[in-house]
Amino acid sequence: MRKLVAVIKREYTQRVRAKMFIITTILLPVSMLLFGVVPVLVLNIESGNPFRLVVVDGTGKMFDRFRTALLNREMPEPDPDPTKRGQAVENESRSFSLEELRAGSAGSNTNELERRLQQNQIDGYLILPTDLMEGGKAQFFRRNTGDFFINRRVQDALDKTVRDQRLINAKVDAKTLGALDDSVDLETTRISKSGQERDAGSGMALVFGVGFIMYLSVLLYGQVILGSVIEEKETRIAEVLFSSVRPFTLMIGKLVGVSLVALTQLAIWALAFVALSLYGIGALKSRGLPTGLPNIPLSVYFYFILFFLLGYFVYSTLYAMVGSIVTTPQEGGQLAMPIVLVLVIAFYFFLPVSRNPDSDFAFWISLVPFFAPIAMLVRIVTQTPPFWQIALSLFIGFSTVAFLTWLTSRIYRIGMLMYGKRASIPEIVRWVRQS
C-alpha cells in the first residue's frame, strides 16, 4: 500500500509541477474561447459599405414588397424574444442599399448595368422578369458570387415576396398573412415514474457535455499515460521498479496518479467555469432575462461522475496497454488511433439510444464498457432504467478496467525485457500466459 501511494505521489507531483500542466491548464480554455469566438467575429466583419443592388422590376409592382422582405422592415411580429431578433435585423438591414429601375427605362438595359457593375458603381443587379409570378426565372448578376450570405438573403426575400403576392392574389388578408409566419412553441416535458419533470433537453445537453469532457480528457491524458508507460520502458527504469513493486501495483499507481492530475485540471476548469457562469447569470438576470439551472435530480449528477470516471478509466487503460506493447511514443501514437475511433463510435450511439432508450439495442449497448458511459447516461436522463441495469453496467465496466490493468501489467512486465521491437499478437498472448 505504501508503495502504491509512492507511485501515485510521484506521478502526481511530477506532472502537476511540470510547466506543461500549467500551460495546458491556461491555454486550453483560452484556445477554445478563441476557436469559438474568433470565427464568429470574423464572419461578422462587414466589408465596409452596404451592398449596392439595382433591381430591374419587370412586373412593376414587386419592388416595394421585395425591399420590405429584404430589409425585413415588416410589421413587428408576435415574437417570443423580440429584443433579440429585432436587433439582429437592424444590424443586417444596413448592409443593402437598393435602387429601383423600371424595365425599359433608361439605364435598365443589361449593357449599361454591366458597365456600372464593372466600374464598381454598383455591387450587383437583379432582373425580375414580367412573368415572375408565373414561374419566370429571376436573374442575379454580381461581381463576386462567393459571398453566399448575400445570395441567400436575396433568394429568401424573393421567395417571400412571391409567396406573399400569391397569397394576396388569392385574397388572403394582411392579418392572416402575418400570422402565417408565426411558429409554434413546442415544450417538451418528460414524464418519469416519479411524476412530471421538466428539462429532458437540458439533461441531454449535460450528457453531451459529459461525453465531450470525457472525450477531451481521454485525448489529452491518454497520451500522458501512454508516454508515462513508455518512458519507463525507454529509460529502463521499469527494471528497477519491478525489482521493488509488483507490476499491477505500478500500473494502478500510474493510472490513478495521472487521473488525479486530469481531475485536478478538470476541477480548475470547472471552478473557473462555474465562477464565470455565476457572474454571467447574474448579468443576465439584471437584464431581466430568463435563467435557471436544469432541473435534474441529484442522483443523476452522481451518475454523471461515476460514468465519467468509468469512461475515463476504460479508455486510459487501453492507452496504458498500447504503451506496454510498443517501444517508442511514435509507435504508440499510431497504435492508439483505434482507441479514438472506438470513442467516436461511442458518441455515435448517442442518437439511436436517445431515440429508443428502452430498446434491447440500448440495453446491450449500455452494458458494453466502451460504450456504457455515454449510452447509459443517455438512458438515465431520458428514461431511467431499473437500478440493477445501472449497477450491472458499472460492475462490468469497472471489472473490465481491473482486468485490462492486470493484463497490461503482465504484458508490460515481459515486454520491458524485450529490446527494440514491437510485440506481435501471438507474442503478447504468450507473455500473458507466462511470467
Add this chain to the structure above:
Amino acid sequence: MTNNEITVRVDRVSKSFGDFTAVKDLSLTVRAGRVFGLLGPNGAGKSTSIRMIVNITAPDTGRIELFGRHIDSQLQDRIGYLPEERGLYKRMKVADQLRFFAELKNVSGKFANERIDYWLARLKLSEWKLKRTGELSKGMQQKIQFISAVLHDPDLVILDEPFSGLDPVNLELLKDVVLELKRAGKTIIFSTHLMNIAERICDDICLLNRAEKVLDGSIREVKKSFGRNSVALRIESGNGNLDSSKLISKIEHHSDEIEVLLTADANPQEFLKQLINSGAIVTKFEMIEPSLNDIFIEKVSET
C-alpha cells in the same frame, strides 16, 4: 549471521525466450556475508540469472530460494538491485528520485533522508542533491543508481556490471564501498567481465558460458583446481638444460624471467632439484597461480 548461512540458492533453473536458451540448468549457492562474482562473456546468461534472482522474471523450470524462502514480493524489500541497463527519471531532482526509490522499498521519512545524505556524501555527490538528474554526467548518474540500490540497507545487494563505464577513480571508490558493505555483513552478488576486479574483491565465483555453468566455488578452490603447475623462473649462468627436461610442457620467455609450464603430473620440487643439479643459479623460483583472466579465457574458449 554465520558464514555458513545460505542467502541465495538457485536450484536447476532454466529459462528460455522462444528458441533461445538464456540459462540452462543452473545451480548455485551464495553464502551470507560473501562477495559472489557471476562471471562470463557477453550473452552468457548473467543478466537473466540475476533477473530471476530479483524476481523480475520467473524461471521456466527449477527453484530459487532467498533467505531460505521461496522468492516472493515481500523479500524484494531486502534486496538492492542495480540493473545493467541503468534508468533514472531524468527530470526528477536527485533527492526526490532517491526518496521515491526508498519509498518503493518501504523506507521513508527521516530515516530515508539521513540515508540519502549519508550516501550522497560517501559517493561525493552531495552538491548535486537538488539538481535535476538529467544534468548529471553519466558516471554520476551511475553512482546515483548505485545509491538507489543500497539506500534501504538491504541484506542482499545485487549489482549487474556495476563498474562498467566508470573512470579509475570512481571505480576504486565503488570497489571500496562494495568491500565496506561486505564488512557490514551484507551479501553481494555482482556480475562482471572485468576479471582483475573480480579477482580482487570476490570470495566466490561462478563462471557462465553459453547459458551454462562452467565452474564455480571459492576463488582459492577454483585456482587450485585449475593448478596449471606454472613456475616463474629467473636463472643466472646457463639455461639449466631446460630444453631437455621431461617435466616441462611449455616455456615462455619474458624480459627478465622465464615462465615454465610443467607437465600435469610433474613435481615442482623435482624440477627445482633438477635445475640445481644442472648447475644453474636460481635467483627466483615462484609457483604462479593462474589468474582469473587466464582461467576465464581458457574455459570460455574451450567450450
